[in-house]
Amino acid sequence: MAMNYFSTRDSALRRTASQAILQGIAPDGGLFVPQEIPSVDLTELIGLDYCALAAKILGLYLTDYSEEFLAAATKKAYGGGRFGDLPAKVVRLEDGLFSMELWHGPTCAFKDYALQLMPLLLTEAKRINGDDSKTAILVATSGDTGKAALEGYRDLDGIEIAVFYPDHGTSEMQRLQMATQEGSNVHVFAVRGNFDDAQTGVKKVFTDAAFAAACAAQNKHLTSANSINWGRLVPQIVYYFAGYFQLVRSGAIKLGDSVQFCVPTGNFGDILAGYYAKRMGLPVSRLLCASNKNRVLADFGASGSYDANRPFYKTASPSMDILVSSNLERLLCHESESCAETAGFMQSLASDKKYTIPAALLERIHKTFGFGYTDEDACFDEIRATWEKDHYLADPHTAVALALARKERGNAAPCVVLSTASPYKFSGAVLAALGGSKQGSDFADLRALESCTGIPAPGVLRALQDKPVRFNEIIAPDEIRSVAERL
Numbered sequence: 001m002a003m004n005y006f007s008t009r010d011s012a013l014r015r016t017a018s019q020a021i022l023q024g025i026a027p028d029g030g031l032f033v034p035q036e037i038p039s040v041d042l043t044e045l046i047g048l049d050y051c052a053l054a055a056k057i058l059g060l061y062l063t064d065y066s067e068e069f070l071a072a073a074t075k076k077a078y079g080g081g082r083f084g085d086l087p088a089k090v091v092r093l094e095d096g097l098f099s100m101e102l103w104h105g106p107t108c109a110f111k112d113y114a115l116q117l118m119p120l121l122l123t124e125a126k127r128i129n130g131d132d133s134k135t136a137i138l139v140a141t142s143g144d145t146g147k148a149a150l151e152g153y154r155d156l157d158g159i160e161i162a163v164f165y166p167d168h169g170t171s172e173m174q175r176l177q178m179a180t181q182e183g184s185n186v187h188v189f190a191v192r193g194n195f196d197d198a199q200t201g202v203k204k205v206f207t208d209a210a211f212a213a214a215c216a217a218q219n220k221h222l223t224s225a226n227s228i229n230w231g232r233l234v235p236q237i238v239y240y241f242a243g244y245f246q247l248v249r250s251g252a253i254k255l256g257d258s259v260q261f262c263v264p265t266g267n268f269g270d271i272l273a274g275y276y277a278k279r280m281g282l283p284v285s286r287l288l289c290a291s292n293k294n295r296v297l298a299d300f301g302a303s304g305s306y307d308a309n310r311p312f313y314k315t316a317s318p319s320m321d322i323l324v325s326s327n328l329e330r331l332l333c334h335e336s337e338s339c340a341e342t343a344g345f346m347q348s349l350a351s352d353k354k355y356t357i358p359a360a361l362l363e364r365i366h367k368t369f370g371f372g373y374t375d376e377d378a379c380f381d382e383i384r385a386t387w388e389k390d391h392y393l394a395d396p397h398t399a400v401a402l403a404l405a406r407k408e409r410g411n412a413a414p415c416v417v418l419s420t421a422s423p424y425k426f427s428g429a430v431l432a433a434l435g436g437s438k439q440g441s442d443f444a445d446l447r448a449l450e451s452c453t454g455i456p457a458p459g460v461l462r463a464l465q466d467k468p469v470r471f472n473e474i475i476a477p478d479e480i481r482s483v484a485e486r487l
């Protein structure tokens, strides 16, 4: 049966899967959600390898893509050992507590699971819809998304990608990951100012009507690579199933037993994929939403009020430093009475940076979700304690979730923490948490962390030091537009 998508703000606004992926955001500002959530038979899925499992699950949602295409695309994205010997590998820390390592892909961050596949989905969406325009992708990044997007979109026909990061606003490692990027269609710029300046510069280009008209005249189409696109969300559903099946195979649980997942959360995309997995029939008793010091979601879970009027903190887990978690809109849409209600919340968020949901809706959300946060000191304590007790090295994002899982998981069901980045992407912070002193450069920190733990860093990070830098141009925020013009 064909699956269609509607806008979170208007159920009459319908699109096919490939149209939803091409458009990214609905014309009314809403996000595309599936009209119904398919259910699965676990016994039919448990025997599949990761690529076949991904093709099967994606096929239920992306009904206007062919089976052959999905089988080939998932092999290309996840096959050949590109995500380690076993994608989404689950590691036992202690009785009932597990870490699902999502960072063995090409850029050492979990965003690779989405961004290795999404570009293939976009190219195929253009083909299905007879769209022969050139796609120009603009990405403002504080680090991880930019690199994962560059690696995913490099050398694809009909696509140019430009990434903008704040000059001096990323780690040395993150900067070099981007500055040494290979590919014939990639462009990387440092922008004077902070992340907000880069993001505002990019948003200005997206909302410039004259610019859009000029693009249309050249048969060019601007789009972004951020996590509100359905094509970025849907691949993430797969690893919840893959992780669960590993627990069954290892004998930690029996098929049908419940598990909990604890997810380090920023834009609410990763944890929302877990919600879809549960609704499809995966036995998930609870999804724990872990925030860092920017605890807007934890406060929302406690009070039902989402309030973005608050100070913004820069933390050791920068990919979770977010005040507006866009994908929460999708959850509200699925759990609330109507799209009109969701549209109302979002209107109030736009005008007052705040909204409050009714008590009954909050109660429904609490049936599935728990919320909590880990401040900076507790995050560093967790990195040290996990190393000392379990001999396990966690990056700061993972540690935010681990600390919450230890506090909240109880004994009712095993808990799987989603581990979202290699600890070596944040060597300085991890080294400091273990009591080492920072060495003055990211590479020296990496080597010091290797020698103090005996755990080798991923080869791609170690090799960065010797790769030629291709991009070192620094521009002003208002030059982003002229870059976009030239793509």
Ligand SMILES: *Cc1c(COP(=O)(O)O)cnc(C)c1O
Pocket: 109, 110, 111, 144, 145, 227, 264, 265, 266, 267, 268, 269, 270, 271, 319, 320, 397, 420, 421
């Ligand atoms: C993006 C990111 C997150 C947050 O994921 P969301 O889908 O935005 O909630 C957590 N950890 C790392 C390392 C990330 O890069």
